[in-house]
Structure formats: C-alpha cells, structure tokens
Amino acid sequence: MPLTPAIEEPQIHESAQGPRVTPAASRTAQTPRPVPGPRPAAVPRPGRPGPARPAPPAQRAPQATPGPVPATPTAPSVSAAVPQIQLIPASAEGALDAAEEAVDLLLDTGRAPGDILVLTSGDPHPWAAHELSFGEAAYWALHDAGDDVFYADAAQVQRAAGRPVVVFAANGGAVDTVVGALPVALTRAGALLIVCGDPQQINSVLGAGV
Secondary structure: OOOOOOOOOOOOOHHHOOOOOOOHHHOOOOOOOOOOOOOOOOOOOOOOOOOOOOOOOOOOOOOOOOOOOOOOOOOOOOOOOOOEEEEEEOOOOOHHHHHHHHHHHHHHOOOOHHHEEEEEOOOOOHHHHHHHOOOHHHHHHHHHHOOOOEEEEHHHOOOOOOEEEEEEEOOOOOHHHHHHHHHHHHHHEEEEEEEEEOHHHHHHHHOOOO
16 A cells, blocks of 8 residues: 655745744833932031021122211219218117118019118128128128129228128127228218118218218
8 A cells, every 4th residue: 555655744944934023011011210419408406506608709798998986975884973871860779770771672573683781780690690690701601602792891891892882780799890880881982882770970980961
C-alpha cells in the first residue's frame, strides 16, 4: 500500500517575525526631576528675631550732616532748690505722734514711701528700734534701698542720705542734738522739711521766719 507523504506544516522562523515592540502601557514613565529654584527664607524661631535685611539704597534715610546740637535746658535738681519749712507745734511727748500724722498725710496725698525720711531727737521710732535689733548692717541696707519710709536718730543725720521730704520730730533728747541736727536736716530735705516740736525752740535754731 503506497505511503502518503506527510504534509509538513510550514514553520515560521524567528527571522521572519518583525521586531518585538513592547506595549507602551508596560513602560513606566519616568517622573521628571524638579528644577532647583530659590530656597525660601528661613522662618525665625519664636523669641528670636530673624536676620535683619539691609534696606535697598533707595529706601535708606539719608544721614544727617553733623552740625551744632541745640542745648536742651535741664531741670534743676531737687537739692538745688531751697526746701520749704513747715512747723507743726507739738510738745516733746506728742512730737512723734505729730510726725506720724504728717507721714500718713504725705502718703495719702501721693508721696512715695521712699521719698520720706523721719528723724527723731529723743526716743527712736518703734520701727527703727525693731530693725536695729537685726544689726546695723541690715538696718542701713534698708536705708540704702530707698523704697520705704526710713526712721533714724537725729544724731545720725550726717549718715542719712537726702530725700525729697524730711520729717523732724523734736521728741526730747539733748538740746544740742536738736540744735546740731536741725540745720543738717534742712540740707537733707530736697523739697520740704516738716518740724514737729516746740515753736520757740525751732525758731531759735532755724530762724524767726519758720
């Protein structure tokens, strides 16, 4: 029986195929890199001022040409003015109470406590006696602070610094103490000297015009 020749299927060679094309969808598009630009100015931290930028030349104010500066009149110092003297008649026993009332009136009318110095010719003020119990250094440190009414012995008036108002209580003590301390108290008063005591004694020391 004759053999029928097998029919060979045509083979497709690779060379016959066209170039392989990768579908466009399978490609991953590269993201374009950003173009470097100017950096934003740094934000200053809280509490710290940022760097000062110089103003453009057109905005800068022209420098003033040096010239004569007009003299500014200065107010005269308190110590340069002559203080007023106010006399409050009082006995030696009532001089300290009168001085206390004068201090209260000064504070009520707006005087600062640090503006007032109180001097006593006899027994010390209870405040001074209390503060001296802590020592001389602590006592005079309060005087140097100058933020409250200060009470001192009239015999130590040379050590006391001047204040706008000085209240002098002639509450006894040696006559020489009053005679020697009153003129110095007048120099310590910047604006006002209030003297509580015997008018005849005060007038004999400071003058009849008191």
